[in-house]
Amino acid sequence: MIRVTPEPYGLRGPSALRRAAWTQNPPPEPTGRPYAVRMNDGMNEEAQRERLGHSDLDIEDALLDEAVNTVVTGAERLNRRWPELIVTGFFGGVDVGLGILAMVLVKQATGSDILAGMAFGVGLLALKLAHSELFTEEFLLPLNAVIAGQGTWLQVLRLWSVSLVTNLLGGLGFGWLIVVGLPDYHGTIIDSAVGYLDQPSLPVMIALSLLAGATITLSTRMQQGTSDDVVAALTCMISGLLVIGLGMLHGALNAIVIFAAMLAGADISVTDFLAWFAVVIPFNMLGGLVIIALPRVARTRRVLKALRTGRISLEDLERESSE
Numbered sequence: 001m002i003r004v005t006p007e008p009y010g011l012r013g014p015s016a017l018r019r020a021a022w023t024q025n026p027p028p029e030p031t032g033r034p035y036a037v038r039m040n041d042g043m044n045e046e047a048q049r050e051r052l053g054h055s056d057l058d059i060e061d062a063l064l065d066e067a068v069n070t071v072v073t074g075a076e077r078l079n080r081r082w083p084e085l086i087v088t089g090f091f092g093g094v095d096v097g098l099g100i101l102a103m104v105l106v107k108q109a110t111g112s113d114i115l116a117g118m119a120f121g122v123g124l125l126a127l128k129l130a131h132s133e134l135f136t137e138e139f140l141l142p143l144n145a146v147i148a149g150q151g152t153w154l155q156v157l158r159l160w161s162v163s164l165v166t167n168l169l170g171g172l173g174f175g176w177l178i179v180v181g182l183p184d185y186h187g188t189i190i191d192s193a194v195g196y197l198d199q200p201s202l203p204v205m206i207a208l209s210l211l212a213g214a215t216i217t218l219s220t221r222m223q224q225g226t227s228d229d230v231v232a233a234l235t236c237m238i239s240g241l242l243v244i245g246l247g248m249l250h251g252a253l254n255a256i257v258i259f260a261a262m263l264a265g266a267d268i269s270v271t272d273f274l275a276w277f278a279v280v281i282p283f284n285m286l287g288g289l290v291i292i293a294l295p296r297v298a299r300t301r302r303v304l305k306a307l308r309t310g311r312i313s314l315e316d317l318e319r320e321s322s323e
Helices: 016-023 033-040 045-052 061-078 084-112 111-130 140-146 153-181 182-197 200-224 229-245 251-263 270-299 302-309 316-323
Strands: none
Touching: 061 111, 061 140, 061 153, 061 302, 061 316, 084 111, 084 153, 084 229, 084 251, 111 182, 111 200, 111 229, 111 270, 140 153, 140 270, 153 251, 182 251, 182 270, 200 229, 200 251, 200 270, 251 270, 270 302, 302 316
16 A cells, blocks of 8 residues: 655645745656646636746736837837927838839739739838838837827827828829829829729728728738848738738828829819728728727736836836846
């Protein structure tokens, strides 16, 4: 008969003392999973997350890093001075105009919307490399900064409104250059613009606007998640393929084509453009915010709340994230 020696008093059950004893003098690991099960015995999910992470916050390390990066970058964008904000938004329109130029060239040469969309990815890549600002490009950054107490809603309104207006101005200027410099491409430009304005129904128009807002927002979130330029370039090409190839409606992007078509003599009035714009822009925002940004805010809410309430400082959080 085999006798089992009882554990010393105080090490019975899932107490903190028992876990500490196991940590200092772990018993021999028998085989595979049973030891891991005993190590986790009695620890709730919050304790497990704290034990597995490198911070004392109840959150995974990857999400902690995401929260820190988005709050810091978002605060930087919200606190830009007026000249930097205006110039950054203006060049966002110019950079996207470069993508429109590539799109028109490839579409006229091949007649393929798919190839034209991939060529348009050059503009999205230019946005990333030139650190410009595109409307709906990254809603998550300012939202996280405000929720973490590193900015105000008035600053968010300023960022989004100035980015939209300056994107349109930059796109208008670049579109004028395309029209003046490439008269042989006027037909392709006008056909593309009419295709954006002439939608079969309002529900289709709304759905394409939601998809465009979500796609552009997710694309930039993915680019910020990698330091590999090749991956970033592929992400831009795929995003262009989806947005342009499928004929999605994005107010700041499509507006450049519509402006160019109007300058090229298309039968498009300012009223036609404004009626289209008034539908597309709000649903671009909803697509980026509701489908992409807000769910990501929810998964890092504990870190954002800790920052806002002063439980931890942003400097301390940056140090923990870099460890």
